[in-house]
Amino acid sequence: MPHQSEPPKDDSSRPPIDPALIGPGVTFLAIGALLVVAHFYERLPVHAPACGLRSTTGIPCVACGGTRSMMALSHGRVLDALAFNPLVFLGIVAAITWAGTSLIRWRFFPAPQDSVPRRIPIWLVVTGLVTAFVANWVYLYFYLPE
DSSP: OOOOOOOOOOOTTSOOOOGGGHHHHHHHHHHHHHHHHHHTGGGSSOOOOOOHHHHHHSOOOTTTTHHHHHHHHHTTOHHHHHHHOHHHHHHHHHHHHHHHHHHHHHHHSOOOTTOOOOOOOHHHHHHHHHHHHHHHHHHHHHHOOO
């Protein structure tokens, strides 16, 4: 007689992992890893090269100050992190908020199976991102600390 396996236990007290948690989770882990690297950046044997645009033209690129912003944030200097590159700092805050709210929504407010997620119009997303990048670049052009 073949061996009968035990049926899987139904653990309905906890909802299954939602695929919508993968993006925020991976982003959160990546930012955490980057902050660890930034914390020990001075001790690393290899460093990022200087910004080619800034060293050639004197004009900062949109990412200038990003490494220093991550380093300052990893050492708890929030205002310095914001001063070095506001967009990097706000991106980190947005990613942590995204991960936290996604986890809270998954755990305490499960979506019905037949619900369709509400989407933001793409033109609004693109307009917001372009505005953020231009505003960040203008800030960096006039105020980026040396």
